[in-house]
Amino acid sequence: MAAQHINSLRTPVPLNTVDRDAFRDMCRSFAEKEIGTRWQQADAEKRFPRAFYQAAARTGLIGITASEDIGGAGLGSYEEAIAMEEMSKVNPNLAVAVLVQNVAGSILYEHGSAEHREIARRTIAGECLVAITITEPEAGNDIQNVQTRATREGDEWVLDGMKSFITLGGDADVLVTLAQTDSKLGRRGMRFFAVDRHDPNIEVSQIETYVNRPAPTYRVTFNKARVPESRRLDAGFAAIMAGFNRERIMVAARWLGHMQTALNWARDYAQTRRQFGRPIGANQSIAFALAQAHVDVEAARRLTYHAAERWDSGVPLRDVILDVSAAKLHSTQAVVRVTQTALHVGGGWGLTTELPVMRWALDALVAPVTVGSVEIQLRAIAKEMGLPVD
Numbered sequence: 001m002a003a004q005h006i007n008s009l010r011t012p013v014p015l016n017t018v019d020r021d022a023f024r025d026m027c028r029s030f031a032e033k034e035i036g037t038r039w040q041q042a043d044a045e046k047r048f049p050r051a052f053y054q055a056a057a058r059t060g061l062i063g064i065t066a067s068e069d070i071g072g073a074g075l076g077s078y079e080e081a082i083a084m085e086e087m088s089k090v091n092p093n094l095a096v097a098v099l100v101q102n103v104a105g106s107i108l109y110e111h112g113s114a115e116h117r118e119i120a121r122r123t124i125a126g127e128c129l130v131a132i133t134i135t136e137p138e139a140g141n142d143i144q145n146v147q148t149r150a151t152r153e154g155d156e157w158v159l160d161g162m163k164s165f166i167t168l169g170g171d172a173d174v175l176v177t178l179a180q181t182d183s184k185l186g187r188r189g190m191r192f193f194a195v196d197r198h199d200p201n202i203e204v205s206q207i208e209t210y211v212n213r214p215a216p217t218y219r220v221t222f223n224k225a226r227v228p229e230s231r232r233l234d235a236g237f238a239a240i241m242a243g244f245n246r247e248r249i250m251v252a253a254r255w256l257g258h259m260q261t262a263l264n265w266a267r268d269y270a271q272t273r274r275q276f277g278r279p280i281g282a283n284q285s286i287a288f289a290l291a292q293a294h295v296d297v298e299a300a301r302r303l304t305y306h307a308a309e310r311w312d313s314g315v316p317l318r319d320v321i322l323d324v325s326a327a328k329l330h331s332t333q334a335v336v337r338v339t340q341t342a343l344h345v346g347g348g349w350g351l352t353t354e355l356p357v358m359r360w361a362l363d364a365l366v367a368p369v370t371v372g373s374v375e376i377q378l379r380a381i382a383k384e385m386g387l388p389v390d
């Protein structure tokens with residue numbers, strides 16, 4: 001079936017179908033081989049392992065939903081969610097590097113010119129790492145307050161401003177950057193630019209976080225960085241931001257994988273760890289906490305894949321927003337609860353570096369904060385319910 005735009009705010013419906021069980025098995029073995037063996041050393045060295053990105057590209061996990069003419073697999077969000085879940089079961093932070101490539105890449109190939117599509121093709125091929133460069137010190141959830149200025153000079157644009165929290169910002173080759181071209185126009189003046197990160201007028205410095213390692217986040221400063229006009233994306237802010245709803249489904253899948261791993265570990269530990277002559281899981285309080293966590297995980301699974309299926313069905317964006325926000329909201333809250341439960345089940349040992357569970361609980365803390373926080377999702381859901389919330 002040929003790609004078809006259901007409406008201008010939506011991505012194409014999937015081109016291909018796939019045996020989903022076989023696809024999941026393939027993603028699982030990739031994650032065990034390429035993430036399981038790599039993430040701890042990369043974390044200790046505080047650097048992103050580029051070889052992981054290249055391996056993901058070779059395996060076809062970059063550009064899962066992109067069309068085949070630029071090297072994509074032409075699959076749906078459902079398959080992208082499967083990949084995200086399986087990778088995140090091993091480590092959600094290397095998984096997020098793939099997520100960033102898929103989101104930034106899709107901005108380029110869905111909305112860009114032939115030149116942008118060529119960058120996306122190279123990203124999918126493992127030759128051009130990209131970063132989403134939106135957030136600023138004074139523009140977090142309030143993206144419309146972006147202050148980075150783009151000023152036209154002949155055939156070029158000159159960028160000035162500072163971005164913060166840019167995942168892989170110092171590792172990337174191209175920064176897919178949101179800037180204001182005309183502050184009088186507000187959000188209508190905002191445009192994305194595919195900026196060469198190696199421009200000497202760009203400075204990067206790492207922001208040390210407790211989370212997301214080993215996919216570091218950076219401050220990125222543009223000091224009169226120059227970008228050719230041909231690197232400006234024509235599409236308006238609203239059209240591109242609509243696509244970010246798909247990113248929210250992937251975020252839900254990311255935290256689904258992570259919480260499943262934490263729950264599996266806690267269930268096994270509760271069966272084997274003995275106190276007072278019996279497994280700790282024989283105590284109702286522990287068993288019930290794990291039963292509750294199981295329901296959190298299963299609800300996350302259903303909401304995430306339901307949202308992905310709705311997205312892939314091609315219904316208009318307005319008819320899928322509620323599903324997307326519900327999945328994102330639940331998954332990002334549930335992962336905190338489930339990892340806290342696992343931490344509690346681990347007792348004092350859970351707080352040591354000898355067990356992985358404290359690290360999992362720390363990683364989960366970023367979930368409710370990014371890609372539209374809990375409050376932003378609640379507001380979207382309330383609006384869809386017809387409530388007069390501002």
Ligand SMILES: Cc1cc2nc3c(=O)[nH]c(=O)nc-3n(C[C@H](O)[C@H](O)[C@H](O)COP(=O)(O)OP(=O)(O)OC[C@H]3O[C@@H](n4cnc5c(N)ncnc54)[C@H](O)[C@@H]3O)c2cc1C
Binds near residue numbers: 133166
């Ligand atoms: C590890 C990590 C990786 C990131 N990667 C990227 C990246 O690759 N690219 C990128 O561009 N950005 C990235 N970000 C930025 C991320 O998207 C922002 O941190 C996020 O948008 C929140 O912005 P903020 O931190 O400024 O919080 P703020 O927007 O200042 O929010 C602070 C608190 O106020 C609440 N709040 C804000 N507005 C409202 C409202 N209207 N109603 C109710 N409550 C509200 C929020 O929910 C939150 O609890 C990353 C962040 C982190 C921590």
